[in-house]
Amino acid sequence: MSFPWANEYKPSHPLMQWLDEKLPLPRFVYNAIGAGYPVPRNLSYWYNFGVLAGVCLVLQIITGVVLAMHYAADSTVAFNSTEHIMRDVNWGWMLRYMHANGASAFFVVIYVHIFRGFLFGSYKAPREMIWLLGVVIFLLMMATAFMGYVLPWGQMSFWGAQVITGLFSAIPIVGDALHTWLLGGFAPGQAALNRFFSLHFLLPFVIVGAVILHIWALHIPGSTNPTGVEVKSESDTVPFHPYYTAKDGFGLGVFLLVYCAIVYFAPNMLGHPDNYIPANPMQTPAEIVPEWYFWPFYAILRSFTFDFFFIPAKLMGVMAMFASILVWFFLPWLDTSPVRSTKYRPLLRKFIWFGLLPCVIVLGYCGGSPAHEPFVMAAQIATAYYFLHFLVILPVVSLIERPEPLPFSITESVLGKDEHAVLGQGN
Amino acid sequence: MVRILGPFIGLFFALGALWAFANGAIADAPVLAQYGHFTAPTAETVFHKEPEALRLQSDGPFGTWNKEQLQRGFAVYDNVCKACHSLSHVSFRDLEQIGYSEAEVKAIAKTYQVPHYNAATGEVATADGKPTDHFPPVVYAGQGSPPDLSLITKAREGGAAYVHSLLTGYADQAGYKNDKGQELLKMFPDIKTPDGLHFNPYFANLNIAMPPPLTDDAVTYSDGTKATVDQEAQDVAAFLTWTAEPSLVKRHQVGWAVLGFLLFATVLAYMSKRTIWAEKEH
Numbered sequence: 210m211s212f213p214w215a216n217e218y219k220p221s222h223p224l225m226q227w228l229d230e231k232l233p234l235p236r237f238v239y240n241a242i243g244a245g246y247p248v249p250r251n252l253s254y255w256y257n258f259g260v261l262a263g264v265c266l267v268l269q270i271i272t273g274v275v276l277a278m279h280y281a282a283d284s285t286v287a288f289n290s291t292e293h294i295m296r297d298v299n300w301g302w303m304l305r306y307m308h309a310n311g312a313s314a315f316f317v318v319i320y321v322h323i324f325r326g327f328l329f330g331s332y333k334a335p336r337e338m339i340w341l342l343g344v345v346i347f348l349l350m351m352a353t354a355f356m357g358y359v360l361p362w363g364q365m366s367f368w369g370a371q372v373i374t375g376l377f378s379a380i381p382i383v384g385d386a387l388h389t390w391l392l393g394g395f396a397p398g399q400a401a402l403n404r405f406f407s408l409h410f411l412l413p414f415v416i417v418g419a420v421i422l423h424i425w426a427l428h429i430p431g432s433t434n435p436t437g438v439e440v441k442s443e444s445d446t447v448p449f450h451p452y453y454t455a456k457d458g459f460g461l462g463v464f465l466l467v468y469c470a471i472v473y474f475a476p477n478m479l480g481h482p483d484n485y486i487p488a489n490p491m492q493t494p495a496e497i498v499p500e501w502y503f504w505p506f507y508a509i510l511r512s513f514t515f516d517f518f519f520i521p522a523k524l525m526g527v528m529a530m531f532a533s534i535l536v537w538f539f540l541p542w543l544d545t546s547p548v549r550s551t552k553y554r555p556l557l558r559k560f561i562w563f564g565l566l567p568c569v570i571v572l573g574y575c576g577g578s579p580a581h582e583p584f585v586m587a588a589q590i591a592t593a594y595y596f597l598h599f600l601v602i603l604p605v606v607s608l609i610e611r612p613e614p615l616p617f618s619i620t621e622s623v624l625g626k627d628e629h630a631v632l633g634q635g636n
Numbered sequence: 637m638v639r640i641l642g643p644f645i646g647l648f649f650a651l652g653a654l655w656a657f658a659n660g661a662i663a664d665a666p667v668l669a670q671y672g673h674f675t676a677p678t679a680e681t682v683f684h685k686e687p688e689a690l691r692l693q694s695d696g697p698f699g700t701w702n703k704e705q706l707q708r709g710f711a712v713y714d715n716v717c718k719a720c721h722s723l724s725h726v727s728f729r730d731l732e733q734i735g736y737s738e739a740e741v742k743a744i745a746k747t748y749q750v751p752h753y754n755a756a757t758g759e760v761a762t763a764d765g766k767p768t769d770h771f772p773p774v775v776y777a778g779q780g781s782p783p784d785l786s787l788i789t790k791a792r793e794g795g796a797a798y799v800h801s802l803l804t805g806y807a808d809q810a811g812y813k814n815d816k817g818q819e820l821l822k823m824f825p826d827i828k829t830p831d832g833l834h835f836n837p838y839f840a841n842l843n844i845a846m847p848p849p850l851t852d853d854a855v856t857y858s859d860g861t862k863a864t865v866d867q868e869a870q871d872v873a874a875f876l877t878w879t880a881e882p883s884l885v886k887r888h889q890v891g892w893a894v895l896g897f898l899l900f901a902t903v904l905a906y907m908s909k910r911t912i913w914a915e916k917e918h
Contacts, residue, residue: 250916292725302883303887459909461905467904482793513653519825529652529653558753581677589654589660590654600645
């Protein structure tokens with residue numbers, strides 16, 4: 210579906226006309242990310258991050274496929290093969306640093322993209338399916354990133370795998386059997402490394418599939434915009450190309466500048482020194498820390514240090530960690546406000562900027578810090594707020610909040626007036 | 637359903653976290669009252685020292701290799717460290733990158749005995765090293781487990797500065813005071829360094845198995861530099877920065893070219909974005 214005023218694809222070259230009859234792939238692209246896709250004219254730079262996430266995914270797949278040509282998923286040589294890539298493979302150091310920091314860049318971009326969703330109510334009807342698919346993509350990304358970090362088979366790779374797979378053993382009754390089955394052994398070893406490599410290669414292509422569905426679902430209602438008011442007339446939109454291809458091109462340039470500055474000048478800034486020590490099952494590192502993008506969830510996991518009634522602390526932590534992401538699936542139904550954008554929702558806006566954002570930053574900081582006080586206590590307070598925010602504050606605020614007046618249309622919010630409003634059209 | 641169950645689930649996890657907080661606070665309160673800290677001080681937390689700053693020519697985005705220093709650092713490895721530490725990710729031919737000629741590399745390789753496994757006989761025979769061989773493994777029988785040094789500056793917090801500080805930081809434990817003037821054995825009388833270990837405040841747990849490895853004139857530098865302990869430690873730290881990442885300087889040089897191009901492309905992209913949107917209010 211698209212708006213009736215969308216440009217139509219009219220190939221002029223005979224070859225393109227021939228192709229359009231046999232396989233209308235250019236028409237598909239034209240309607241998806243070309244001049245045939247009308248987009249609200251008022252999108253801010255918050256809206257650049259969807260395209261950037263797509264760029265990150267492609268970058269990860271290209272660098273990853275080449276790295277896989279030189280990597281060996283054998284626990285006796287995996288560490289050495291990574292160093293072989295760094296030293297002996299032509300431009301191997303560049304590929305590996307692009308891939309390792311590419312994962313971080315991907316998460317930075319995706320966290321901004323998700324936060325954009327919170328700010329502008331992107332999850333609300335009629336866009337629930339886009340949101341649900343987005344959460345699925347995020348879960349797939351987490352699994353992919355976790356398994357990728359295991360592959361160099363350094364100390365943090367090994368012990369991170371030990372801790373994270375150990376979470377499954379917290380499940381009552383079947384936990385231990387499930388843990389052994391998933392790892393192919395009682396601890397991470399050759400079997401685990403090899404299957405992680407296989408899955409790490411597979412999952413990105415599953416993500417590509419989910420992204421295609423995500424974009425397909427997006428094209429049915431069209432993009433949201435900072436006002437949250439739906440498109441009403443042609444003057445509310447501009448064609449994606451050239452307007453947003455140009456804006457995304459500039460955004461991409463800024464993103465690549467930051468990303469390349471890290472790749473070439475501080476490629477180990479986000480890594481942990483211990484991962485340059487080969488995996489040693491006999492020696493536990495002083496602190497086992499996951500990659501930074503897992504810190505908030507790791508902090509939630511570690512917050513549950515005491516049994517809650519009859520529920521063991523470890524099980525409580527595991528449930529809370531999974532629930533902290535699963536709760537996003539229910540967002541479209543927890544938020545009942547008729548107004549989409551927090552631009553016009555003064556109360557929720559305050560809770561997001563001064564509640565949720567600091568809460569996640571505290572969780573992230575505590576998750577990356579050693580598991581002792583005051584970090585655990587700070588994380589416990591933040592964890593409590595996190596769950597209250599989504600499951601109590603958001604539904605209650607939706608009920609009691611008095612939204613500010615909405616503009617009649619996107620055009621009115623941009624130009625100050627909309628002739629359709631004067632004529633009483635467009636409703 | 638979601639709207640009815642949601643708040644209960646939210647309260648469940650929030651109360652679980654606050655329950656843990658309350659229990660933790662009760663458990664921590666006496667420690668906090670006694671020490672003014674959440675954890676009781678230990679010898680490591682009070683007396684461990686962060687590495688002293690070390691400046692190398694390869695530092696920073698414009699850094700370059702100081703090949704004379706790298707060769708001196710290799711001499712330290714070759715005369716001292718190699719007795720216990722391997723350098724397994726580096727091959728002899730890599731030494732050409734720090735200024736040795738092909739013939740010199742051949743000569744250096746020959747001084748090492750490299751084991752080769754013969755699959756037909758199942759025997760391991762050693763032979764003189766060739767330029768294509770990696771530095772051989774080191775069989776070590778003493779106390780402790782000397783790490784491979786190839787990646788050591790990337791595998792330790794503080795990198796080259798840590799290596800330098802560790803090598804020069806051995807101290808006499810008796811009467812040792814930290815910068816605040818607290819005396820170690822007065823605060824913690826029970827933690828005397830065990831026999832066979834050596835006190836070094838830069839080491840994570842303060843007691844390291846490695847005896848002080850460097851002495852004045854442990855090596856004779858061919859360029860005439862005076863071989864003090866500090867000089868040797870600096871040189872070997874520089875050498876190990878190179879072994880950890882031989883592509884470091886090239887990476888920086890490529891990085892400037894990449895950033896230059898991207899800056900140019902981004903300015904162009906910005907100008908075309910301005911042009912395209914010029915007529916359109918948004």
